[in-house]
Amino acid sequence: MSTSFRMLLLAGTALVSSSAACAEPASLEDRIAALEAMVAGLKSELAAERADTDREVVRLETIASAAAADKPAASPSGFTVGETTFRIGGIVDLDAHFTTLSDGAIDGASIARDFYIPGATPVGGDETQFTDFTAEASRFAFTAERPFGDDKVTGYLELDFLGSAQGNELVTNSYSPRLRRAYVTYGNWLAGQEWTTFQNTSAIPESASFLILSDGMVFVRQPQIRYTHGNWQFALENPNTDTVNAGARDETLVPDVIGRYNWKGDFGNVSLSGIARQLRADFGPSEDEAWGYGLSLSGQVKLGKRDDIRFNLVGGEGLGRYVGLAAIRSAAVDASGKVEAIPGYGGLIAWRHPFGETARFNLGYSAQWADNPDFVAGTATKSVQSAYGALLWDVAPKVTLGTELMYGIRETESGLDGTLTRMTFSTKYAF
Known part of the structure; x- marks a missing residue:
């Protein structure tokens, strides 16, 4: 008182x-x-x-x-400057790969040395072996969020160092950042670079390496405009016609159109996606176009209390770069300049089995097949397949050690094939 x-x-x-x-x-x-x-x-x-x-x-x-x-003074979910809340996160990742190729070599500067790219498995050469240590999969992300009206505006930026054109392994291993994702959301709208709406990212299998079972997996990040309403999503996304014999053609006029419906519940989640796209090539006096389309069913389904199955089934014509990291292309161009969509189908399935308090085992298989036109037979990829097993263990909060064995095979239209066997050890810290 x-x-x-x-x-x-x-x-x-x-x-x-x-x-x-x-x-x-x-x-x-x-x-x-x-x-x-x-x-x-x-x-x-x-x-x-x-x-x-x-x-x-x-x-x-x-x-x-x-x-x-x-x-700046921090809030429980980041730090605030004015009305904007910022968050920072990312992954520190070290991968050690021990690779054997049955029929050729992969250049030391190729991104295929850092993770499995099915279409890059060489055929028709001699056996080679090599060891790679890389931290290029490390990434960092920034989020900025502020209230606006009855909703909020959110911006997201994510970068890593894979595929950098700068740097080498001679002295400093200095690699430049690359753009992974960059978008803004408000209400039901998203604009910017994000995972394609055609893909359900929860179907990506857990692995020790950066990416596994990509053969039959829908996997693309690209600029887009997306609208979400309840379980429905619709998007216009960046077009590009990847051909098997005339390179990537960037003369497409119509954006790729994608629709998707999501089911979610105690069972997990499942998505059904459809796509329609123009495939166009312009060679000056001659130009032509075809249309591609496809469906994808994917998701993550729980088995019992802790196990889950992750899967992706996909098929259509002219899907190309949307599946298998462009192992099979969207179209072929004949001698007269006519564009023909390439049919293809594939998928993956992976089982995740936790045991103990902090460990889990993953096992899976993936494949994709193409029906290439006769005039491109030869080096064109006919099929890609892979299988893997991975053991991961959380040794501390957000610190994971992993070991993995994978085997992949690529077959061409000429009948040649080549295999890739890779053992990976990894250490990841998420922050």
Whole structure:
């Protein structure tokens, strides 16, 4: 209790005592009621003053702590500047690969040395072996979010170092960042570079390496405009016609159109996606186009309390780069410039089995087959297949050690084939 409040209370008590000796009973009661009202008002003012003081102390302590750490004051979900909340996350990843190729070599600067790219498995050569250590799959991500109206605006930026054109293994292994994802969302809308709407990312198998079972997997990140309403998603995405014999053609006029429906529940999740796309090639005086289409059924389904099955079934004409990391192309161009969509189908299935408190085992198979036109027979890929087993163990919070054995085979239209056998050891820390 403050000194001023005590003095007021004593003065009031003395006033009541002196008045009690000569006042009428009714008058005395009125004065006591007035004094009680005055005391109640003083208590309210002092309580409000104390609350303001406490808030100021907390604010000053927060500023002082942030200044000592040389960073803005943090909120539980990041740090806030003005009305915008920022978050930072990522992965530190070291992969060690021991690879055997049955029929050829992969250049030391190729991204296929860092993870499995089915179409890059060589055929028709001699056996080669090599060892690679890489941290290029390490990544970092930034999120910025602020309220707007009854919703919020969110921006996301993610980078890693795979496939960098800068750097080498001679001295410093200095690699430049590359763009993975960059988009903004507001309400039901997304605009920017993100996983294609044709893909269900929960179907990606868990692995020790950067990516596994990509042969029959839908896997693309690209610029797009997407609208989501309940379980439905619709998108216009960046077009590009990848041909088996005339390179990647960038003359397409119509965006790739994708629709998707998602089912979610206690069982896990399943998605059905459809795509329609223009395949166009322009060689000056001659130009032609074809249309591609396809369906994909994918998801992650729970088995019992902890196990799950991840799967992807996909087929159509002209899917090309959407499946298998472009192992099989969307179209072929004949001698007259006519564009022909290439039919193909494939899929994957993977089983994840946790055991103990922090370990799990993964096992899976993936494949894709193409029906290439006769005029491109030869080096064109006819099929790709792979299988793998991986053991992962969380040795500390968000720190995972992994070991993995995978085997892949690629067959061409000429009948040649080549295999890739790879043992991977990895250490990952997510922050």
